[in-house]
Amino acid sequence: MTRTATPPIVRERPLPRPPSIFSTALKTPEVRWALAALALFLLGWSFQLAGAPAPLWWTLYLVCYATGGWEPALAGLRALREKTLDVDLLMIVAALAAASIGQIFDGALLVVIFATSGALEVIVTRRTADSVDSLLNLAPEQATLVEGDGATRTVSSRELEPGHRVLVRPGERVGGDGIVIDGTSEVDQQAITGESVPVVREVGDEVLSGTVNGTGTLTVRITRPASESVIARIVALVEEASETKAGTQLFIEKVEQTYSFGVVIATLLVLTVPMLFFAHTFEEALLRAIVFMIVASPCAVVLSTMPPLLASIANAGRHGVLVKSATVMETLGRTTLVAYDKTGTLTEGAPEVIAVTPTGGRDEDEVLVLAAAVEHYSEHPLGRAIVGQAGERGLPVPEASEFRALPGRGVTGRVQGRVVTVERADAASTATGTLVHVRVDQDTAGEITLVDRLRPDAPAAVEAAVETIGAPAVLLTGDNASAAAEVAGRTGMGTVYHSLLPQDKVAVVTDLEARGERVMVVGDGINDAPALAAASTGVSMGRRGSDLALDTADVIIVRDELGALPHLMRLSRRARRYVIANLAIAGTVIAALVVWDLVGTLPLALAVAGHEGSTVLVALNGARLLRRSAWER
Template structure:
């Protein structure tokens, strides 16, 4: 892998910027929003029950206080900085509603805004906690070997370039380094996405945070902790998330202009009639009526119910969409990118091929020998061989004198014969030309080849591969049909395995051998022409790409904690077909939002014009305002029905 050229401070800044953040369960926003909602619902029940007005007024005022003090304070602080935002405007509208007796409307407005703010705060805090948690992958300490051969335990963060470190079996690698001596298998799926442990020996590169297998390694440190690949992932996730947040600037400008305009017109509606001799009471009533009918309550409800209903519907069908903004963004997707391992595949090896090399033997004979030797082994490939033998109903004799050579293979005595199961590189002098050709064919088909020998004579070749998800081909077809563009495959696996997998599922654009920052570059390239890319992945190595993409979708079944928190949406049930379905549902929700906004704008415009050009009776103004709210609310809630999900699935 090429050296990382970005400044070392980036990773440090990314992690330290999160150090002072609060954890999810410490967030006060959630508690205040819950209290406001509880007071509102209790007040509504008391009001509908016909209780005295003072009782439900008291409960509604409690809802005002618990849900409104924070946005009011934030709005006043913004006002001090000469900025007028919608938070303060909505609080003012709620107070205006209470001033003319419509406290129920005001309390509902307060609850909506308090809940929205709490959800945003929780989502932000959870993502930041997950980014901090990624740093835990790298061990806190490492065993450094001095020049005199002695060992000392030091902080991994204190390792310097050139230090020699001992990595024992089962330990995590403490730094990005090069193997000096030893051989082992390294599980580096967290960095490269490769489904199987990779054999490492002298001269090979290893990454901080990856898990060593059964062998001991001596490694020479190549990068300091803050420059490691795992630290770079943290920085990439943080930076991509910050970049995505800046897209909200346009919305803030609209909010500012609307707020200023509404306040200016409200003051004018109050002052101008006074100048022409109108009474104070009449001018105040007209201004309050304007405040009610012009308030953006209907606009808020025009947007949120369809999106929240779609979120709830998707949740019932195994898809977690984290916010209304994400649900809206999903509908603009124009192309979908898939990771390979753990996304289109299950990330679990399986026996795919058996080739018999010895005359007189059968597939079952070879598999029995291999299972007998691999049964004591803990290697994932060995487990796959044993599972295959069990599936075939085979029984094998007990093996003795079991020996495991990390990175090379295993051997044992079976019925008096020494049997080995090893990688082709471990048996360079054992394979004849024809046998080597079989191994080559197995590898060309994207399988991992292992050789079974008996008494130093090759008797069979086993080909193991990752399991393709059964719904992967259909999901890729649905994605292409929905977006009108062929999906792309972004994977850290080798080109041969990636191409073979892509052919099986119908993907023609394959980009293989990608490390995390390469995936980010690929996402940026794909989006450079305006493409709105939905990236689907599962591993920690996918997290930066998910954050950089227009929309990130994580597979939740085996997805890493960071990936699940970084992604905008999570496929909880691991149903790949749900990716296209939720995008189609989002498009339906966006169409409903547009229709609702048209309805809300029509009502507001008509009522405002009436109030400004004539005398709009307050009851009629409230009825019109509430009527538009009810209409757009009910229209949006249609997306709660299961039929909406089925329709979206059929439409894909």
């Protein structure tokens, strides 16, 4: 028998994705300058190692200086006009000082490091901005406005005002936040609230901008202007939380200011005091000042922190975890509480059948076959799960005719001459999951229980994270209380927050941070993005993660392996210990060389050797974190 075709559901055009990070990078001037500086540096180094004439590789290094250093130098000069001093300008001065005494390689390397760092910061900032902009495309560009006489016309969604009535057809996105005043349907809210299955919306219920209508037709009265819709509020929350997190870097900026100012003042004193009080010539004082600038420059300090952290980032990358910056890698180890999203993070975001309860003398397979026959035409996640379960059991599913969707309730059809109806229970969820009734000719045939499919590695991953930080995990979800409790019970969560909108998740995270916790939020959806931005560390799932979540997060688990998180936190703690050890080494060497230069006469060659030796030492020490054992143990 040939199956009867069902009416197609109208789908909107796919949402545009933000440009890839590679295309974003190549279009960024800062990146092009940094790449050019790196290429010139490598070319000059190659000629230097090959024994080429000095003017050739000196010229390449000098062009590298200009290519990679003009922008931080200009920014530093602008900062000077505002009576501030930053480390970038100090690095440029140190690089020029190094070149002036023949150490042009060291100066060029310093320029390349800082140019690359600045370019990466610009990429992350612009990429996040592009992703936030793309979020606004969740709301449809147009909506169907219902006039007072019942006539309809198409208008821009941005024109919708409170009191307007809009018609939302099957498969369309809701144009604005509002209240249903006519119709019944199931609305997919997963992108906004994280609920794993569509929810029934009928007269009096609220619907949100950007959510997808199911098979019914709804008439919605708009209650908020577009500028105050849930999507607009998510954008605002992400931007606000990102700015708040950036404020935590102020301490680092103050340290940079103090150090930079101190080195400049000390260098000027080293230059002038010997001439004024010890009858040194200008050449003698200048040489001593240049030596001081070199030995006091924070090259070794920079490399004390960066190699361990960058090596840890590389090690994590080999194991399928992308850490976006060295600051993030350092912060990870300080986590005191991990908060997980449910749908798409701990679960697959798709329901599965866990129980079939037959009645009236039928067996499980018969009930499942009857339900699968009519659900075959349904696009509802529950229906797909039922059909999939019948397929997994290898059950032959008969043809169904007279298929009809029951908006907000279920589906019905005729199977082998009998009317079969599959409906969700009046109480949408049970203590263990979602319950649907199967009826044959109005007689109850059985019940099917479904739950959101748990990731196989979720319980063990949560347990390992709890052991690592020594505190129970927290569940943050937009799903209902029973669904949240079911997943929490299977994964061993300590505290459960359910029925949360994006702003509610931010409020929970902000409150936990205010209590002194350093929170790591693990999520995947648009609705998680504000919380990811507000947390000390935001972690997104790579395969299922929305564009906004991926760009807002500090860490991306590329292969969605939750078990990688405990390894990552332990690796971060190990990197922090290496950083402390390196800073002790670098600080001791700098202090010794500075004292030597001030009290005695530090030979230039020895100053460079000591400075570069400590730099190489801390770099090699940090590189030890590249070993596989650093991740596994």
